[in-house]
Amino acid sequence: MAAAYRSDRVLTIDGTAPPVWSPFSGFWRTLDGWVRTHGNYPHHAAGLRSGLGMPETADADQVRDALAVRTSSDAVAAITAAGGLAVPVGTEDPALDAVLRSRPLLDVRRVETPAAPPRRRTSLSQDPPLDGIRVLDLTRVIAGPVCTRTLALLGADVLRIDPPHLSEPGWQHLDTGHGKRTALLDARSTQMHELLATADVVVLGYRPDALDRLGLAPSDLIERHPGLVVARLSAWGTEHPRRAGFDSLVQAESGIAWIESPDGHNPGALPAQALDHSAGYLLAAAVITLLRRRAAEGGSWRVQTSLRRVAAELLGMPRRSEPAEAIMDDPALHTSHFEVADRAVVTSAPAIPGFDFAAPRPWGQDQPRW
Structure with missing residues (x-):
């Protein structure tokens, strides 16, 4: 189980673990705290760069520098308005x-x-x-x-x-x-x-x-x-x-990221x-x-x-x-x-004993019919 x-931690393709996270997905320091972004899909990465007023060629280091001079609320608002995904890293709200x-x-x-x-x-x-x-x-x-x-x-x-x-x-x-x-x-x-x-x-x-x-x-x-x-x-x-979102973003905004902090200064994840x-x-x-x-x-x-x-x-x-x-x-x-x-x-392997997975099929290659 x-x-x-x-x-996703077990998966390998031709003996190699695939890169699960985009360089545009992660925790970033801001002027007054932290934000978490999700850029695994190209259109979300494009929205992140656009919201920060950056060219399509901007890399993760440039994104880091742009976020470091903004407040979390300003960064989240700008990125979200441009079609990107970002949330403030919040504390638990019981x-x-x-x-x-x-x-x-x-x-x-x-x-x-x-x-x-x-x-x-x-x-x-x-x-x-x-x-x-x-x-x-x-x-x-x-x-x-x-x-x-x-x-x-x-x-x-x-x-x-x-x-x-x-x-x-x-x-x-x-x-x-x-x-x-x-x-x-x-x-x-x-x-x-x-x-x-x-x-x-x-x-x-x-x-x-x-x-x-x-x-x-x-x-x-x-x-x-x-x-x-x-x-x-x-x-x-x-x-x-x-509102769009992913597991990593919900963890960050709900307070889980600070509960999972490795050192009390940097947010973490389950x-x-x-x-x-x-x-x-x-x-x-x-x-x-x-x-x-x-x-x-x-x-x-x-x-x-x-x-x-x-x-x-x-x-x-x-x-x-x-x-x-x-x-x-x-x-x-x-x-x-x-x-x-x-x-x-x-x-x-399956979580349910006594059953075996059938192989995944190549994405999008079947006909849309029963």
Whole structure:
């Protein structure tokens, strides 16, 4: 389980660990504190440079120098306005976390709709348990793909759809793409609606406002396609529908970065993308539960959570004043080996015993059909 939870640390391609972080992703000193940026995607790195008034050729050292003469609030505002991603590195806010913990970690609701069309499956008693269940994967990065990777492991037919204009880092898909087919398709196309019409589950991982604009909000999907199970993940929660984010940014703003500081002067990070992986496994468990409830009770169902809500849950758990000694056997003992497009790929083994991952497929190379 520990290896699967840190699967990006186990991944190798042709014997080499891929560069997981862009030089434009990290902690940076400002005049009055620290900010955390995320620039793994080229358009976010471009927004970072643009917000700081820098040319496209600016390197990480120039970004560091530009941030050092700005306040954190000014830097975050400028970068965000330009389409980049940055947050102030904040301290823990127990009152806010208590409010967030007063809400469900997994917000599950049944939605009353007209009678759903007959489904191909009415129970989950087969082996594998999700055999025949169709899952449309509209997620990116880690949390959503971990959810759908787990559903594929249990036998679901998972089809990941990405927009044609937004590429995915190759290593990232190899880490979480096990057992899925992966295609490129405009969300507004007729073909997308045909896929939705015969899906059992839709997993959403884009900003709530972006889903609204595309007509892919959970309420819209369920209204058009009664009987769906819809799982939605966002970074900051539906109360911040326009705000983009990643695990590293939520860790930084929520106070985790200072709790994990190695020396009390420099912010740090958890030894895993813990918010992503926790959210992914929680959503997968919820989807399986709701498929069972749909089989028993009928109806349409939706579940949602956010990385920020998961962070509040972790911040409310008991903690040590000092890190415990790490006790874990060699991660190499818990790996899966594949050949993907003539490349030797080593990834973590599944977290669920008794099941084996199918190989990831090359990103975007399948047809968008069931």
